Amino acid sequence: MTEARANNIINVVNLHKSYTDAHPVLHSISFHLTEGECLGVVGESGCGKSTLARCLLTLTGWQSGEIYFDGLRLSGMGNRELREARSRMSAVFQNPASALNPRLPILDSLMEPLDERKGFVPSFLAGERPARRLEVAEALLATVGLSADALFKHPHELSGGEKQRIMIARAISTEPAFIVLDEPTASLDVTTQSVILNLLKDLQETLSLSYLFISHDLAAVHFMSDRIMVMRSGHILDEFSKSRIFDEQRHHYTKLLLEVFSG
Numbered sequence: 265m266t267e268a269r270a271n272n273i274i275n276v277v278n279l280h281k282s283y284t285d286a287h288p289v290l291h292s293i294s295f296h297l298t299e300g301e302c303l304g305v306v307g308e309s310g311c312g313k314s315t316l317a318r319c320l321l322t323l324t325g326w327q328s329g330e331i332y333f334d335g336l337r338l339s340g341m342g343n344r345e346l347r348e349a350r351s352r353m354s355a356v357f358q359n360p361a362s363a364l365n366p367r368l369p370i371l372d373s374l375m376e377p378l379d380e381r382k383g384f385v386p387s388f389l390a391g392e393r394p395a396r397r398l399e400v401a402e403a404l405l406a407t408v409g410l411s412a413d414a415l416f417k418h419p420h421e422l423s424g425g426e427k428q429r430i431m432i433a434r435a436i437s438t439e440p441a442f443i444v445l446d447e448p449t450a451s452l453d454v455t456t457q458s459v460i461l462n463l464l465k466d467l468q469e470t471l472s473l474s475y476l477f478i479s480h481d482l483a484a485v486h487f488m489s490d491r492i493m494v495m496r497s498g499h500i501l502d503e504f505s506k507s508r509i510f511d512e513q514r515h516h517y518t519k520l521l522l523e524v525f526s527g
């Protein structure tokens with residue numbers, strides 16, 4: 265059995281999940297995510313990528329197997345420990361419009377996670393020494409390339425790309441141990457997709473973030489990831505470091521995906 269290793273933020277061992285008895289969605293999945301790396305998960309629609317993300321974020325339960333977060337077994341945690349673990353994870357999902365409260369100004373949606381932790385200022389802003397809530401919010405927006413004007417707007421006044429930048433700023437604000445990026449550019453036009461992917465990659469490098477990057481788009485996964493897992497029908501078929509993507513030993517399904525994406 266795979267042990268929870270010291271620098272593994274996530275260690276998944278034989279995870280099995282089904283929503284109904286008849287239809288397993290994840291079949292005994294095992295993998296790890298190392299501190300500071302981006303692990304890409306690619307696979308066709310319905311293969312179980314989002315279910316896997318939801319298990320890691322403890323948004324849904326699982327039947328058997330274990331998930332270790334920072335060395336600690338999630339299924340063995342009491343409520344307080346679980347709350348603490350959840351506060352050290354964050355996620356950016358496909359549709360920023362549905363993630364932002366339409367009635368709240370951006371300032372309040374952006375600052376919600378930090379408002380729950382009175383006085384916490386992320387260390388990557390420490391050099392700027394922002395003291396007041398508004399200054400922290402402005403500094404966070406600057407981190408994702410937005411000006412302070414956005415803070416008093418409502419979501420409908422921002423573009424899809426701007427809204428996703430807000431969600432990214434919110435996700436990094438608490439300095440999470442890892443971030444799930446679940447199809448973060450799927451609702452955006454092609455040019456904006458590339459801008460957002462570059463932003464996510466820059467942030468990962470400058471802030472040493474750990475990402476689980478989920479997409480059906482192998483090109484995006486290849487661009488973002490240090491390692492890649494290929495999923496199909498709830499199984500991990502192939503797992504390799506980015507530099508090995510064109511190796512002869514790749515699974516035939518990986519080769520098929522490569523053919524599709526190389527046109």
Ligand SMILES: Nc1ncnc2c1ncn2[C@@H]1O[C@H](COP(=O)(O)OP(=O)(O)OP(=O)(O)O)[C@@H](O)[C@H]1O
Nearest residue numbers: 283284289307308309310311312313314315316480
């Ligand atoms: N809450 C749920 N209840 C029952 N079945 C579900 C639920 N959520 C997902 N499923 C089923 O689980 C399977 C995997 O879905 P999941 O959303 O994890 O796949 P995915 O790879 O993320 O797909 P997509 O790329 O389309 O988002 C699908 O057959 C789906 O219908």
